[in-house]
Amino acid sequence: MGAARAARQRGRVMTDASLTDSAPPKFWLTHRIIMAVVAALIVALCAFTLRWDWLPKYLPLIGEGIWRTLWLLAVTTFFGFFLAIPLGLAQAAGPWYLAAPARAFCTIIRGTPLLLQLWLLYYGLGSLFPQFPAIRQSELWPYLRQAWPYAVFALTISFAGYEGEVMRGAFKGVPGGQLEAARAMGMPRLTILRRIWLPLAIQRALPTLGGETVLQLKATPLVATITVVDIYAVASRVRQDTFIVYEPLLLLAVVYMVITGLIVLAFRWFENRVPSRVA
Amino acid sequence: MLETLVDAFPTLALLAYEPPGWGANLLRGLVNSIQIALGAYAVGLIIGTAGAFGKLNGGPVTRDLLAIYTTVVRAVPELVLILILYFAVTDLVNQGMVAMGYARVQISGVAAGIAVLGVVQGAYSTEVIRGAILAVPAGQLEAARAMGMPPLKTAWRITLPLMLSNAIPGLANLWLIATKDTALLAIVGFAELTLQTRQAASSTKAFLTFFLAAGVLYLLITLVSGVIFGRIEKWARRGQRGSGAGS
Numbered sequence: 001m002g003a004a005r006a007a008r009q010r011g012r013v014m015t016d017a018s019l020t021d022s023a024p025p026k027f028w029l030t031h032r033i034i035m036a037v038v039a040a041l042i043v044a045l046c047a048f049t050l051r052w053d054w055l056p057k058y059l060p061l062i063g064e065g066i067w068r069t070l071w072l073l074a075v076t077t078f079f080g081f082f083l084a085i086p087l088g089l090a091q092a093a094g095p096w097y098l099a100a101p102a103r104a105f106c107t108i109i110r111g112t113p114l115l116l117q118l119w120l121l122y123y124g125l126g127s128l129f130p131q132f133p134a135i136r137q138s139e140l141w142p143y144l145r146q147a148w149p150y151a152v153f154a155l156t157i158s159f160a161g162y163e164g165e166v167m168r169g170a171f172k173g174v175p176g177g178q179l180e181a182a183r184a185m186g187m188p189r190l191t192i193l194r195r196i197w198l199p200l201a202i203q204r205a206l207p208t209l210g211g212e213t214v215l216q217l218k219a220t221p222l223v224a225t226i227t228v229v230d231i232y233a234v235a236s237r238v239r240q241d242t243f244i245v246y247e248p249l250l251l252l253a254v255v256y257m258v259i260t261g262l263i264v265l266a267f268r269w270f271e272n273r274v275p276s277r278v279a
Numbered sequence: 280m281l282e283t284l285v286d287a288f289p290t291l292a293l294l295a296y297e298p299p300g301w302g303a304n305l306l307r308g309l310v311n312s313i314q315i316a317l318g319a320y321a322v323g324l325i326i327g328t329a330g331a332f333g334k335l336n337g338g339p340v341t342r343d344l345l346a347i348y349t350t351v352v353r354a355v356p357e358l359v360l361i362l363i364l365y366f367a368v369t370d371l372v373n374q375g376m377v378a379m380g381y382a383r384v385q386i387s388g389v390a391a392g393i394a395v396l397g398v399v400q401g402a403y404s405t406e407v408i409r410g411a412i413l414a415v416p417a418g419q420l421e422a423a424r425a426m427g428m429p430p431l432k433t434a435w436r437i438t439l440p441l442m443l444s445n446a447i448p449g450l451a452n453l454w455l456i457a458t459k460d461t462a463l464l465a466i467v468g469f470a471e472l473t474l475q476t477r478q479a480a481s482s483t484k485a486f487l488t489f490f491l492a493a494g495v496l497y498l499l500i501t502l503v504s505g506v507i508f509g510r511i512e513k514w515a516r517r518g519q520r521g522s523g524a525g526s
Contacts, residue, residue, distance in 0.1 A: 031340050110455070111501035112494045113462035116473055120490035123477075127486045218356040225466065232358065249363045253355045260354035 050247050058238055065231035066255060072220050072230060073259075076152060077213055080159025085198070087160060088167025102164065109161025115222050117158065122150040122226040151223035159216050163205075166212065170205040171197065203274060210267030214260050231255055301479035301489070308475030309496050311389070312461040315471060318393035320457045323400025324450075330405035331412055332434065345405065352402035358463050364395040365467050388469040396460055403453050411446035412438055444515040451508035458500050472496060 090102040109117070129135050129144055143149050174197055182192045221232035235248040330349070333341045352360065368391060373383045415438055423433045465474035472493055480489040 029339065032343065035340070035343060107501075108494075108498060112497040113459040113473060115462045115465065116476070116490060116493055116497065119473070119477060120487070120494065123480065124487035124490050127484070214354070218358075221356045221358045222463075232356075245366050246363070249359060249366075252359050253351075253363065256356055256359065257351065257354045 046250065050250075051244055052247060054238060054242050054244065054247075055251075058234065061234050061237070062231065062251075065229060065234035068228070069217075069220050069230040069232075070259070072151065072155060072223065072228075073213070073217050076155035076159055077216055079152075080156045080216075081163055081209075083156065083160035084163035084167045087164030088169075088171050088201070089193075091164070091168040092171035106161045106164050106168075109158055110165065114154065114158050114219050115225065118151070118154045118222055118226060121154050122147060126150065147223075147227045151226060151228045155216065155219060155223070158219065159212070162215070163209070163212055166205050166208050167201060170201040173204050174200045206267075206271055206274065210264060210271075213263050213267070217256065217259055217263065301475075301483070304475045304479055305472065305489075305492060305496065308470060308472035308493075311469075312458065312471040312473075313500070315389060315392045315396065315461045315464065315469075316454070316458045318389070319396030319400050319460075320454055322393060322397025323404045323453065323457070326397065326401025327404025327408045328439075330401060331408035334405065334409050335412060336430075349402040349405050352399055353406075357396075357399055357460055358466060360399055361395050361463055361467060364398060365391055368394055388464070388467075391467075392461070392464045392469055392471075396457060396464075399460065400453060400457055403456070404450065407449035407453060408442065408446055411442040411449070414445045415441045444512065444519065447508065447512040447515050451504070451512075454504055454508070455501055458497070458504070462497075 087102045087106065090098040091106070094102065126144075135141060135144065178196055178200060179192060182196045187195070220230060224230055224233035224236060227233075232252060235252045238248040239245065330345050334345045337345070369386045372386060376382065376384055419437055419441060420433065423437045428436070461471050462473040464471050465477065468474070476489050476493040480486045483489070
């Protein structure tokens with residue numbers, strides 16, 4: 001019987017391989033159905049044998065946590081990307097007095113752990129600020145006493161550092177002929193940047209942007225270590241309150257996987273919408 | 280000059296190596312971090328090589344299982360994975376020990392850290408090595424097969440040396456990720472560089488000094504590794520056209 005199944009599977013694979021030219025390969029092959037059934041059994045096992053009775057009580061908190069994680073992700077990628085454009089441009093085409101600091105910034109951000117940067121900003125700067133009366137009396141003080149501005153700032157410069165490196169490559173990768181044509185048409189330099197160079201560079205950076213956003217999502221739970229209550233912090237609190245070890249962590253993993261899936265889908269949709277005929 | 284610097288910033292004296300300073304603690308943390316990073320990187324490379332060959336040459340079930348492994352590990356934050364694996368691994372080992380009639384053991388932080396980060400690294404290096412193998416010219420492999428080389432010998436003598444030069448940039452990146460991911464073990468209470476730094480900083484209240492010092496240490500690892508990997512890449516690209524070795 002085992003041999004029969006192996007033969008059937010071999011047959012499957014062969015037809016599958018021969019079909020790849022004409023039709024897309026079928027997803028529901030025999031072994032995949034078996035694997036899906038096993039996966040469903042495992043999920044059912046988790047649902048019935050593990051403890052989930054804490055879930056209703058913490059549901060509002062979980063919702064808030066997910067919302068804060070998404071908010072952090074959106075805000076920091078947005079501002080980080082806007083910082084990355086001048087960083088990339090300075091490195092790709094700037095004079096040395098702009099290129100050198102930009103390169104140093106990217107090296108430092110990419111060369112040290114985000115956790116360390118976060119703690120440096122929160123504990124280091126946070127302990128430095130109260131020593132200056134001018135800062136303590138300023139309008140910003142109520143914000144500087146909270147944790148989230150430090151979290152936003154650290155995640156933003158982190159994203160800018162990594163994406164700045166990507167943008168440097170993207171700016172350099174824009175075909176020179178495009179820029180020469182624009183220059184030959186007598187376009188002013190700023191207009192070239194706005195209308196030709198930047199759009200083409202962003203188009204080149206787009207495929208990596210999705211991956212960087214997923215990496216940024218995976219960096220957000222670190223803010224829980226400086227008392228920002230994101231979904232990770234909520235899960236930690238559940239674990240501390242109820243002494244349940246695995247279930248909150250499993251929920252956490254599922255939440256992050258779902259968000260990652262949504263990001264990947266969103267970027268695929270976005271990439272398909274951007275017209276690209278760059279051969 | 281050093282003394283004027285210490286006079287200007289008195290907290291710098293806290294970085295001294297001898298006991299009033301915390302330099303020895305930081306260096307111990309640095310050694311721990313490098314140890315874990317090296318171990319995790321090695322484990323990751325082994326998993327990655329096996330995984331890449333499995334993804335390319337394995338049966339349909341192996342391929343799907345490997346796809347699930349790499350997708351899940353790359354979609355879930357390292358921090359969450361470290362917590363899950365850390366508890367799960369120590370739990371499983373202890374249950375196994377109890378079932379076999381032994382007493383519970385305390386798993387050393389280094390071993391757990393290496394195991395956990397190795398699994399994470401493995402997923403990334405699987406993808407890097409798979410891509411590098413795919414970039415090996417098909418003619419080379421066909422020639423090996425035509426000469427009647429057995430598959431294992433082909434892998435060892437043809438595929439691995441040829442894919443190395445393609446894989447080095449990605450693997451260099453992974454090494455840097457490994458060194459930076461060791462900082463996450465601070466959260467499970469392992470005394471690597473970041474946690475040592477935090478302990479030193481909170482007992483002396485000189486937060487900025489210690490975190491900046493640790494940043495410099497991490498940056499040094501990054502810069503030195505950059506130089507080393509540059510050498511390795513040059514070595515791996517020897518004999519290739521346009522590698523710049525001769526010109």
